[in-house]
Each structure stands twice: as structure tokens, then as C-alpha cells.
Amino acid sequence: MRGFNIAEVGHVVNLLPPVDITGGKTGAVFSMANYGHATIIVQVGVSAAAFTKIILNECSNFAGAGAAAIPFSIYKEETTLGDTLSAREDVLATGYTPSANDNIFYVIExxxxxxxxGKQFVQLSLTNGVNSVIASAVAILSGSRYAGDQSPTVIA
Incomplete structure (x- = not known):
């Protein structure tokens, strides 16, 4: 086999099912204790205007204790229904301000x-005011310490 069989050598986490993020939303806290890397895909469907920030927090437990914003790398596809990512951009802990375009996505590494x-837990936060924005997010964990055809949960 060529390629990366996500179901067997990685782990998929549904961080934020498609939802209206008016007022802001935080995704599920997940543990990276048994994984070396996380790829987070944030999708934006229909939006009345751009939401305010994409922020990544490190935490000390599943409850989100000690949450602190951290820098991350992002690749952007801000063209409606496009599939060509931008070059990597390093984002400060203050977060990334997304585009107002519909049907776009971001890849966070x-x-x-x-x-x-002591902070092996991660949480995605999408901040927003009163603008209606439909968004979702999924994390793909890789670099597993214990790969197999069924991986244990990382969210509880």
C-alpha cells in the first residue's frame, strides 16, 4: 500500500461538528500524549461576515484547565471551493483572522x-461576534506510539 491509512496509523477526532459559531465555539479537548503530530482542518461554509479568530490552546487536562493560546502553522484555502493551499504561515498565539469568503478551509499543523x-492537551477555539458563520473542524493525529486497526479515544 502507498499512502497514509488514517484509520489504522492515525486517529480522527471530530472537534467541532458543522454548527453556527455565532458567539464563538470551542472544539473538543484532545490529548496528544500518544501522537507526535496533529493536523486540524477547519472548514467554513456560509458566513454573514468573517468570524474573528482561529486560536489554538494547550491545556493540562481534558477539562481544558490551564488553557493558554499557542502559536501554530497554518495553510489557507480562501478561494471559494478551491483546493490549492497557500504556503505555510506561522501564526502568533493571538490567532489567525480568517477570510469572509464562503466555502473555504484552513489546515493547521x-x-x-x-x-x-505538562500540557499534552489541545483545544481549538473559533471566536466570533454576532455574525452567523457555519463552520466545522476535524483533527487528524499522526505519529502514533501504538498504531493499530482501532485506536483508543483521545477525548476522554
Missing amino acids: LDGAALSE
Whole structure:
């Protein structure tokens, strides 16, 4: 086989099912204890206007304790229904301000080594005011310490 069989050598986490993020939403907290890398895909469907920020937090447990915003790398596809990502951009802990276009997506890359000691948990936060924006997010974890055809949960 060529390629990457996500179901067997990675792990998929449904961080934020498609939802209206008016007022802002946070995704499920997930653990990177047994994974070396996280790829987070944020999709934006229909939006009345751009939401305010994409922020990534490191936490000390599943409850989100000690949440602190961290820098990350992002690749952007801000052209409606496009599939060509931009070059990597390093984002400060203050977060990334997304485009107001509909039907776009972002790919966030985070190495587990970038997390602070004692903070192996990660949470995505999409901040927003009163603009109606439909968005979703999924994390694909890779670099598993214990790969197999069924991986254990990372969200509880």
C-alpha cells in the first residue's frame, strides 16, 4: 500500500461538528500524549461576515484547565471551493483572522514537541461576534506510539 491509512496509523477526532459559531465555539479537548503530530482542518461554509479568530490552546487536562493560546502553522484555502493551499504561515498565539469568503478551509499543523511540559492537551477555539458563520473542524493525529486497526479515544 502507498499512502497514509488514517484509520489504522492515525486517529480522527471530530472537534467541532458543522454548527453556527455565532458567539464563538470551542472544539473538543484532545490529548496528544500518544501522537507526535496533529493536523486540524477547519472548514467554513456560509458566513454573514468573517468570524474573528482561529486560536489554538494547550491545556493540562481534558477539562481544558490551564488553557493558554499557542502559536501554530497554518495553510489557507480562501478561494471559494478551491483546493490549492497557500504556503505555510506561522501564526502568533493571538490567532489567525480568517477570510469572509464562503466555502473555504484552513489546515493547521502542530507538532507535539511544541507543547509545554505538562500540557499534552489541545483545544481549538473559533471566536466570533454576532455574525452567523457555519463552520466545522476535524483533527487528524499522526505519529502514533501504538498504531493499530482501532485506536483508543483521545477525548476522554
